[in-house]
Amino acid sequence: MDLVELNRRVREAREAAEARGETFYPGPSRIHLAAFPPKERWSDWVELDSKAWPARVEKRFMLVPTTCFNCESACGLLAYVDKDTLQIRKFEGNPEHPGSRGRNCAKGPATLNQITDPDRILYPLKRSGSRGEGKWVRVTWDEALDDIAGRIRGAIRDGRANEIMYHVGRPGEDGFTERVLAAWGVDGHNTHTNVCSSGARAGYHYWLGLDRPSPDHANADVILLISSHLEAGHYFNPHAQRVIEAKQRGAKLIVLDTRLSNTATHADHWVAPHPGSEAAILLAIANDLIRRGRYDREFVRRWWNWQEYLACEHPGAPSTFDHFEGVLKTLYANYTFEFAAAESGVDEHVLRTIAEIVASAGPKLATHTWRSASAGNLGGWQVPRCLFLLNALLGAVATEGGTYPNAWNKFVPRPMYLPPHPPAWNELTWPREYPLAMNELSFLLPHLLKDGRGRLEVYFTRVYNPVWTNPDGFSWIEALTDERLVGLHVALTPTWNETAFFADYVLPMGHASERHDLHSYEQYDGQWIAFRQPVLRAARERLGEHIADSRQVNPGEVWEENEFWIELSWGIDPDGALGIRRFFESRQAPGRKLGIDEYYGFIFDHSVPRLPDRAAAEGLTPLGFMRRYGAFEIQKRIGPIYAAPVPQGELDDVRADRFGRVYTRAPAPPDPNIVPTGSPEPDAEGRRPVGVRVDGEILRGFPTPSGRLEFYSRTLAEWGWAENALPTYIRSHVHRDRLAPDQKVLISTFRLPVQIHTRSANAKWLDEIAHTNPLWIHPSDARELALRTGDLVRVETEIGYFVVKAWVTEGIRPGVVACSHHMGRWKVGDAGQRQMMATVALERNDRSWVMRRMEGVGPYPSPDPDTLKIWWTDVGVHQNLTFPVHPDPVSGQHCWHQAVRVRKAAAGERYGDIAVDTRRAAAAFREWLALTRGADDYSPDGTRRPYWLMRPLRPSKGAYRLPDRAQPARVGAE
């Protein structure tokens, strides 16, 4: 054995592989032998039966991967299928999943609770009394489908396509249903995003042309987070584990959060500012970087659209970078640490300290904000804009340890069919007053309906619960119970919820292990896809059975959505005359329905680079590989795409505008990744934007109109918001100057890390951990109000009040109170979740509503013996009912923070009491509407909305034209 010769052989083989662009060493396995069953034993894994202890009884399992559906992280799960009974016995992490890497939060394993929930909906139900009366009859799927399809067909044929609407909470999939609606030719997609993340999205979008960040936490030197997001919200598990890795390496974690969140407890520096002042702090840090010259000059010079800014805002001034730097120094000069300290209530020296840490990060600054500050405040969309300003100053953009745009760390494979953009514009979701809203004005729907702006013939709520989740739930009930406004309400849901109570059909849809979906999310600098699948289908197919329909393996008649939408689309267009059916037909067997295997098989065969080769190396088809492992990493280390030279083949008849935006006649090369991005417009002669000229080179740039990072947004300036075109600080609606002396700020947007919104209701393990939402109040405020922990307090909002228990804690800033939105589930009658829904009485007197809690939860007999062990009675209070709508006039985001009065509950006021006057809610809607600058008055080009901005289910370009500028939409007397 000649070791020298072997060394040489290995080195040469490695060099040859690397020359081909391949990775030679697979790297340390992500599979820890001590923690995960080896994948080659997934078909026959033996464990001792814990329930048989102390006897040693062996159980044999088949391990089938799927994807968690309990938040949007899409973490990998491994279902343990008992080979004797073919039942799922537990869920653990999937070590083959590149995002979650075998780890899960509490919500993943609790999928077992959901699929075995004794209160879940197992069969299609149709209401038999009046809407909301609580009377239901079981119907067949065919009956439901015939009725729904007939109504949709009628609406489309009669030119009432805008009366069809699909309202989704967490999509949990990459565009399947959007494409269904596009196939129908309907602009009926409605998301929850404007009560969630559109404020944050807007801030990022104006900078990057992409609406989400992808921080490379694991490699950062400094991590700066606004709000509790990472330990309690989106991407909790995949991001949190990487944040902790960075901390172990010595990275500093700074958290700005008014409340001591779980994330804040891990911080090196927890900063608790007055709500809404976050942007002031960020700009003070930016000012410090600028003033002291600690920013990356070259990066700013090359990649900011400073020339466009000077040309638009300083015409006649020299278009030189030196001049811009001079201007830049003045722009933020007023944002001193003294100013930020006065606004935020945080000591000046603390701000200086964190500014120094941020400055020390250089290009290894990972930043993130999603909800809280962005979602709580008027002008909250400027918080991410100011946060990303720090990245843009330090050049920490798409660097190792920096912050990427999401689309570069995400992969949405091109499907078999891409239906055209619908030729319609739905003003119920995209009203003209909000031309720049990042997402649908979903939470205004009851007001817009009552205002006479339209009606709905068929309204789907899908895994979404607007009555409970949205602000102003009583206005939702008023709209949903008015059959003139909503002709048919179909609730697609695995479990009962407050909105489903007001449906006409309740159709049971599958949980994480009962449905197919495909997804990809930005969680590190890489691209991956993960495959959700009905576990028992995959298990039985491994045993040689053929499963044609997920209802064959799911409990009761629970269906999966993919199959449901295909079936419904055939029902709408049975003979193909409407041109819909063709998008749901098999290519292998023309004229027959598209099957799930064919649908996903096509994607995996044709649209996922390297997957076919990887599968073939294991003797599997690509679909077989995904069914076997559940996830596939397409690429690691994407790097700074913006700095890549545009290939010569894409440059034909090139033109550049005066700021260096480069256009080409060459068609875009086919791309299997259809991840949504901004779509800057072509030049006047129809050339497409392809890159940007930087120091003489044509580089790819960003998907913004200028091709650069847009420090200055001409879009905002041209659409009426010139004063907000730069990253700036907007005083919140809960700014201290706007509060009456006896008012406090209520923070309501934080989560309980183990709960899941609507779908967690009967997850018994989670419910036992977290089941109530007391009002956080600082000891100094409690003293003033003579409150102790456990006392009842009445919290008064603009439109009503709720009564909740106090929790006196130093974990909240004085003058601010906080109550988690995750709790307070309720039901009126017997139907519902008995582990987490209080039984309430609803009283309505015209538009005055009162809710009284009649009974908490308690033990009850069911097929699950654990339901007899329920020891908790309190399930919290539904505060969102008492919040009016607060749409931000730019982003459209509902601004959740509330100015409230808090006092000790009076005699006769009981826990859980809620009272609301929806007339006052309507007045609040009109007050905020008056803040808008609508397209009718401000559109610079006669369109409803800048075409380049991202939009779910983007309509055809013609639909962007304003129909009649002489008759702008007006708000009536609701």
Next chain:
Amino acid sequence: VELFRALAVLAESPGPGQVRIAATLGLPGTPDPPQHTELFALQLYPYASVYVGAEGMLGGEARDRVAGFWRALRRVPPHEPDHLTVLLALYAALAEHERDDRDPARRLLWGQSRKALLWEHLASWLFAYLHKLSAIAPPFYRAWGGLLAGALAAEIGAVGPAVTLPLHLRRAPPLPDPRTAGAGAFLRGLLAPVRSGIVLTRADLARAARDTGLGMRVGERRFILESLFGQDAGSTLAWLESEARAWVPAHLACERTAGDVARFWAERAEATAGLLAELRREPASPSQQYGSAGTDASAITL
């Protein structure tokens, strides 16, 4: 360096990358997933802490010592800092730093780090490990083990002998005597290689059952051992004694390369054989209980 990295990768669950590397090295056949699982997940766990830890299990102080080594190098300890793969990969990285660093002082430090890693966390257990592997592994992994042993010896030749016995070995307590420490501690000690000087895999215990004609009860190793003692303590002691005696020359076979480390292991095996012989010669019946004050409640009957 390249060889160490390649050998490290082959201790991982086989995939296409491993197949390619195996072919490059000219190993017989290809890495087979079931064989890999059988060897590394069920028989010979490739973690230093199992072999040099006083508990004979994953983790504990031994793993902390390895993690401390990573930290001393200003590196974040990986999730499993004592896994053979990451240790070999770390060795390759240190050797590369030593080769590439232009600063002579730093190069010297890299060299010292490399030597420390080699002696403290690799050579301290790998020769015993690879000896057992050569006995039970299928041909592909046996060849891999042979290559690794050769590479290890070559590196030792390159860096020179250790100045002191590795800390893991210096801190390793001896095998407890069941007459004073109790049978539970004795059984745990037998299964802790650094205390007993022997490596007992599941396959070895199955062989023990065959050799002694006793019934093999499936379970984890201590459970198997207990059941063998429960059936016939005398035969089991005798079998273990002969096993320990066989380990003495096995350890000494690499004395020229591993020096004090080999002698340490041989002495431990010899002491174990001696204790077992003494216990076997005790006049007590097979049902005698070796428990005493201070033993755990699960002291069993030998």
